Each structure stands twice: as C-alpha cells, then as structure tokens.
Amino acid sequence: MEPVMEDKSIVRKKSKAFASRIVKLGRYLHDTQKEFILSKQVIRSGTSIGANLAEAQYAASKSDFVNKLRISLKECSETMFWLELLEENGYLGDSEFLSLKDDCRELLKLLVSSVRTLVEKPSETRSRRARIPPPSTPSPVPPSNSVPPSNTVPPSPPPADDIWPFPSDPFE
Numbered sequence: 001m002e003p004v005m006e007d008k009s010i011v012r013k014k015s016k017a018f019a020s021r022i023v024k025l026g027r028y029l030h031d032t033q034k035e036f037i038l039s040k041q042v043i044r045s046g047t048s049i050g051a052n053l054a055e056a057q058y059a060a061s062k063s064d065f066v067n068k069l070r071i072s073l074k075e076c077s078e079t080m081f082w083l084e085l086l087e088e089n090g091y092l093g094d095s096e097f098l099s100l101k102d103d104c105r106e107l108l109k110l111l112v113s114s115v116r117t118l119v120e121k122p123s124e125t126r127s128r129r130a131r132i133p134p135p136s137t138p139s140p141v142p143p144s145n146s147v148p149p150s151n152t153v154p155p156s157p158p159p160a161d162d163i164w165p166f167p168s169d170p171f172e
Contacts, residue, residue: 011110012057015050015072018103022046022079025092025100033091042082048075049107066118073111080104 022043029039049072056068083104087097 009053011107011114012050012053014103014107014110015053018107019047019050021100021103025096029086029091035086035091038082038086038089038091042079042086045075045078045082048072049079049111062118066115069111069115069118073108073115076104076108076111080108 023046025046026039026043029035029042033039052068052072052075056065056072059065059068080101083092083097083100086092087094092100
C-alpha cells in the first residue's frame with residue numbers, strides 16, 4: 001500500500017476537519033433531535049466544500065480550478081445558511097452554533113481570498129512565454145503600379161498555451 005501524501009493546504013485541511021464536524025452534527029440532528037430534512041441539507045453542503053477542493057486539485061485548466069473553488073465558496077455560504085436556520089429553530093445551542101459559524105466563516109474568508117488571488121493574478125505562463133517577433137523581411141518600396149504577389153502567407157500566430165500554470169499542488 002502506498003503512503004498517503006501529506007496535505008500541505010490549509011484550506012483543504014480545514015475543509016476536511018469542518019466536514020467531519022458537519023457529519024457529526026448531522027448524526028446528532030438525525031439521532032437525537034429527530035430532524036431529517038435540514039440534517040441532510042447541512043451534511044450535503046458542508047461536506048461538498050472539501051469535496052470540490054479535492055476535485056480542484058486535478059482541474060483540467062486554470063478556469064476549471066477557479067470554478068471548483070467558486071463552487072466550494074457557494075457551498076460554504078449555503079452551509080452558513082443551514083447553520084443559521086438550525087440555530088434559529090432551536091436545533092443548535094449558542095455555543096455549538098458559534099463554534100461551527102466561526103469555522104465556516106474562516107473557510108469563507110480563505111476561499112474568497114484564494115479566488116480573488118487567482119482571478120486577479122496574471123497567468124505565469126503568459127509572462128514566461130517567448131515573445132516571437134514578427135518575421136522581418138526587407139521591404140523595398142514597390143513601384144506604384146505593381147501588384148503584391150497573391151501567394152503571400154501571413155505569419156502564423158504563436159503556439160497555443162497548453163501548459164497549466166500551477167505546480168502539482170495548487171494550494172501550496
């Protein structure tokens with residue numbers, strides 16, 4: 001069996017710990033409070049945060065990566081809604097609610113910061129891409145009555161940027 005790589009990402013660690021707390025909350029709501037609908041909702045949204053971050057690790061492109069982080073952000077916001085609803089309806093005590101709310105708010109801040117950084121940061125590959133100057137050909141002044149040759153081919157554009165601009169772990 002291969003050893004599991006250590007996770008160096010703070011946001012992934014915190015989202016996984018939060019998901020574990022949410023699963024325990026769901027179990028408590030289901031078994032003790034006999035609440036079946038809201039418990040499923042909070043489990044679904046609260047565990048989806050970390051699941052989308054895990055999926056983002058192997059995103060196909062920068063835009064796919066940012067999209068997964070945005071989905072995690074939306075799920076985190078939804079989880080906050082469910083936690084508030086549970087507290088307002090007496091399913092959570094003040095101390096439990098405040099503790100979960102603080103963890104959820106911390107995840108929200110980390111995710112907002114990550115998305116902003118990625119969206120505002122210019123792509124590293126663009127700055128590293130070789131600048132290909134246009135072909136230089138001597139351009140003698142043609143006589144005013146001459147017609148340019150019809151077999152002139154326009155220069156080809158620079159190669160497409162197919163390299164994903166992140167290291168193997170985009171959260172490092």
